[in-house]
Amino acid sequence: MGASHILQLSYMLTEALFVGIIIVTLFSMRHKFGIALLYITLGTFQYLQAVLASFLYFEIFPGLFVSPGSAVLFNASLFAVLLIYIREDVAEARKLIYGLVFANITLTIFLLIIGSHIQGLPSEQVSHIPLQVFNFTPRILIAGTLTLTADVLLIIIIYELFSRHISNLFLRIYSAMAVVLIFDTLVFTTGSGIISQQDQYLTFLISAMIGKLLFGLFYSIMLIFYLKYFGKREYVSHGKDSEIKDIFTFLTYRQKYELLCKEIHKDHLTGLYNRGFLNESLPRELDKAKANGDKTALLMIDVDNFKSINDVFGHQEGDRILVFLATVITQSIREMDLACRYGGEEFSLILPRTHINSAVQLAERIRDKLALLSDSHKPALARKITLTIGVAVAPEQADNAEDLVCIADKRLYIGKKRGRNCIVSTG
Template identity: 70%
Template sequence: MQLTYMLTEALFVGMVIVFLFSMRQKFGIALLYITLGTFQYLQTVLATFLYFEIFPGVFVSPGSAVLFNASLFAVLLIYIKEDAAEARKLIYGLVFANLTLTIFLLMVGLHLEGIPAEQLSFVPEQVLSFTPRVLIVGTLTLAIDILLIIILYEFFSKYLNKVFLKIYSAMAVVLIIDTLIFTVGSGIISAQSDYIGLLVSSVVGKLLLAVVYSSILALYIKFHQDKELISTNESTDIKDIFTFLTYRQKYEKLRKEIYRDSLTGLYNRGFLNENLPRELDRAVRNDDSIAFLMIDIDNFKHINDTFGHQEGDRILAFLAMVIHKSIRKMDLACRYGGEEFSLILPKTDKISAIQLAERLRDNLTILSASHKPAIAREITLTIGIAMAPKEAITPDELVSIADKRLYLGKKSGRNCIISNG
């Protein structure tokens, strides 16, 4: 029952944050920032004295598991849907709110000196339990956490495709690090006999609630793809990590757009020219073989002349989808130009390259059987294969060999795979 309550609390807080964020165009984003600022005090209070047993022997505070996770959730939400410059405002605000709370409570502590003990009995225990060390360590840890989660999200984005996994992986690592730093730095471990149990309980609770927040954020991103910046003022003299992340984020987005073919969604010729030398160098260093395929749609001019260029574009997009379904994750598919496509196949020998080319042609036949219009069912491919470093050691040589074999296949009657000659 306690676990159900806590999951419900996380769901409620997460939905409130998403709602306030989605209403930023109407009410401004300050409403969200103020709400998150109030969480800073409440999460510290709750994490100090209120714990619930969600599993046998596992005690978790809603302050750390629900509200602290909410802060990380909000940082990622703003960073992903806005940019690092906007996330910086929230981050600085959260750290300043925590710092202000720390200073103010230290000042309040001065009131308690010299007050008779019988009067102190009326002061709530949780107010007296704040210590300078806990508050200071908590503020420093928060600053580290909210910066680290952005860096980790960017890191996991390079290796994970699912948005949920990117978000949860970043949150999980930060939550584990936060627990270790805070419990050791604040001296809580030294005050607890069962500090291992304390660490495990804290980590389990945070990781469990992180599932809720990661799910909410992943769903929000999935169904709200449009990016609307709430501030267009890019001028700033502050050169810090967030400025770097802003430019890096925009650079990566622009880079992806530049190197993508708008019609097929595959990489374009520019991407091929930049990455083929790198793949060749890597293959030579690791003593691996790499295959390069040139693919051409047979009689494509006839399709354009007979059915029109719009239908030709549909065929190109359809073939790109077939290629995407036929290759491995490590393979790089590019639109070379016109009706020609190219594939870079790392760690691939000639036999495997031929097998992949045959699989591509088989998938084309299978998938085109249900494709409309029926013209897609008449498509055939001619493919030329070149191998490196056995047959070529430079990108130009590799492309030239594959291209010659492609045209050799054209002269031989088309609809074939040529890997020799």
């Protein structure tokens, strides 16, 4: 491996680092500016990915030629899908998946049209244009779009499958990426017909596979680093601190009134909404769901043995645990979900457009994330924290707010009688 190889590899790693930082920065700012900025940026990456993969390759190891389009930007798309799925939920990841697929279809069709347009121009007008950019055949169009669709769906399925058998988060993430990258390289290289001769096909296939797996490893390390050391610092405040201070904040008295209402309904220890907000919002959410034919789930969450924590370690440690749990909850929910401190060590979550299975999955995600962040939290918490969670869904289990709260609370106490540290969605 010569100096030129090291230089090319360093450049590509720098490119991957830059793209990764852009993705996690925009994702971290989603509560201020919305997640659309990230989606638009990823859409532009689709264009660059197609252009760079068409004609630009660098030799990062002797005989190993890799394109920044496929190794850096394609991996970045998978990186973003996993990040959003792990930190948000499958509904939010689905938006990204649809956006990436649509961007890929739109880009490729447009390039096909431009390619046909260029063929009718005099050669001197196109002499400086790399025609490889526009030489997409229908076969490449179909193979690329179908492969991209399968990739972004498959990585979530594989990640969930590996979650049942692989406890280490890094191995789970990289294993899922590796399977999808191998699948993508095999299917696209074979299906697109880019390489016709067998010896060239094998060389291209091996180079593409090694390059993608190498940068998949880089993005996996970056993702686990973000989740453990930076993602946990995010805090979703529904008060004025999360509002963008610009002219739109002051356009109407109605907006000021809504901000004031949020402050009134805030729990000042955790920053979440309080019980008064839950009592006002839950009937309204149920009415809205009934009108739209949707389901609404309610989670009642209780910190196990919290009284003994206060007795042994003091109320300051108890408060610190409540704030820590509130942060974990806000990192786990969607923007449409409403997190409240119900009272004492009890929390409640209103989950619009959520059926029972998704509600249970969210409850499991909160418990898993709590365990993950507790291990890396510095200074360490005084003791291990476990949760008991009761789950209820309207309208099939209750048709009004009072009954829904009673059912979820009843299931919470069933979980306590079973020994705590569990999720109860029946009974």
